[in-house]
Amino acid sequence: MASPDNLVLVPLAYPVLVVDDDAVSRHVLTQALASAGMPVVALGSGTEALAWLSQRDTSIVLLDLVMPAPDGFEVLRVLRENPRTVDVPVVVLTALDADEDVTRAFDAGADDFVRKPFRPAELLARIRGQLRMSEYVEALWRRERDARVVLELTQALSSTLDFRDILFTVVRRIAEVARVDRCSIVLVGDKGDVGYVVAASDDRDLRDLPIVLDKYPEIRKVLETGDVLVIEDASTHPLFEVVRADLPPNSFRSLAIVPIVYEEKPMGVLFLRGRQPAALRDHELGLTRTVANATAIALRNAKILQSLRDQTQQINVARFEAERRLAALERYADFFHSSADGIVVIDADGRILFSNPRARELTGRSEEELAAGRIDDLIDPKDLPVLQGIREGFGKGVFPHMVDITIRKHGEMTCEKRTSSVSFSSVLREDGGAILVSLRDVTDDRATAAELTATKEFLERVIDSSVDAIISADNTGIVRLFNRAAERLYGYRAAEVVGVMNVRDLYPPNRATHIMRLIHAREHGGPGRLEGYRTEVLAQDGSQVPVLLSAALIFDNGRPVGSVGVFTDLRERLRMEARLTKAQDELRAREKQALIAELAGAAAHELNQPLTSVLGYAELIKRRAEDPSSVRSAAGTIATEAERMAEIVRKIGKITRYETKAYVGAAKIIDLDRSSEEDPNQALR
Structure with missing residues (x-):
């Protein structure tokens, strides 16, 4: 037997539980324990500690005495009254100086006492001392228990009672000691392809249940090697790769198989299984090996092997082979x-x-x-x-x-x-x-699927043939629909956008967020809708394209699951509007020129009549003047100026494209007759 000083502390199976309502103390304790490589859980109240311990295990408890109710004394009392925690070491921590407080703590069940403020080295030494003592006591208890179990099972195996009941007692006790969900004894026949479960810890009435060993590669391996096999998690172990598909969903996870050897040849196995991943400890495996050896001796002495051979080959095998096909169907x-x-x-x-x-x-x-x-x-x-x-x-x-x-x-x-x-x-x-x-x-x-497929394809064609860009996104903003018009609008291919880009990337910065607010607002078509909104989108080349947007949220059972927008490209419309504006400006200019021409024509027309009269009277004066020299000179001057005026009228007529004609001598005047016969629109061109 090892002394306490010779016991080496293995890594803790469970964390150290720190219970202290002071956050600073919890932090210092956690740091000290973590630096020593100990897993730690820190809680701030006795209520939390008791709730935690009702579901989990701990290696040792560091407990502050002075806390809000329940205080450390009350927590100690509950721990010592609970069979699960009665043996858990408890080191109490407190700043109380009175000796009666120390005595009260030990009376309540404390194992050691450390005053605050404490030195980390002293605290760790006391923790290690308690863990060493606990490990030593547990080792002694295990040795005593294992000795009792071996003695009990050896006596049972050597008794003359019903051997089937004895085997059930053996597997039940092994299951209890090893803390597994099922322990079975499986023996094999001569051919080695069929095994027989002769006892199981969870079924007292089980007798000679045949199993096909091809479905149990773990048993086959132990029978072939004669070595103990321990598997912590069968769901990931490569040994079960071939049969994994046939394993039931609630099958056992942890396994331990110990050979039952007779004359250096495995005659069967002790088969231990647990529903949760775990590994048997060394002392549990040692106990199982001892029981397996005793079982082999008992089987030999009782000649159980020969009995199984005779009965199995003559009765069970025949029955199993005859009923297997029928049972395979009848059970379903x-x-x-x-x-x-x-x-x-x-x-x-x-x-x-x-x-x-x-x-x-x-x-x-x-x-x-x-x-x-x-x-x-x-x-x-x-x-x-x-x-x-x-x-x-x-x-x-x-x-x-x-x-x-x-x-x-x-x-x-x-x-x-x-x-x-x-x-x-x-x-x-x-x-x-x-x-x-x-x-x-x-x-x-x-039929419904075909109809839905046809409808879906039709809708896809409608969407793809739309002259407007249609874009839909899910609630995260990822684009899920991007039709051909959208490709033309943005310059992206649909494969570059769908499932890859966020709809925000298709707008100038912050524009998408603003539009979503408008969709939710009531002014633009109602909550969840936006109609006829003028904005810009961001094309692949970085240019901003003017569009007219109508958008709406997509709902499923009243919950928004995405959005869809219809974008009308305004570039061509804006170009047409620009050309129309230019044409309108040119028309207004021409109308203004026409007005000027009409005004000039009207002026020429108005001057035409008096000018004709002036020229006529000037000519008349020249002919009838009594003083030819002076009067004729004045009449000549009048005629010259009138002719000069006629030249001005002629030029005005030329500008307005009104025709002129000769009047008196070489003078020209506006030909109102021909001008009135022309197309007025032509005269303006």
């Missing part, structure tokens, strides 16, 4: 009959061995008709090549699921074709066996 019989899916079982040649009521309803055939037929008789001829290909895959271990096959449903006068989703799986593999076929009528589902 209730499920088959109540299943909502049609179920038929066929052999390797396609003959129907079993059918449930739903299968008979789907095929329109009676149980006798199905039992006398083959799976091929149920299938529409056009799908027989598909069925043939599936059956060829059975030999390769390929059993497809959810294959659409057309079933011929017989009616009173007609044969209706119905689409079924068919799945295949293997049963009774050891006999080269049988195939379970499940049928689910999906005719209406497929």
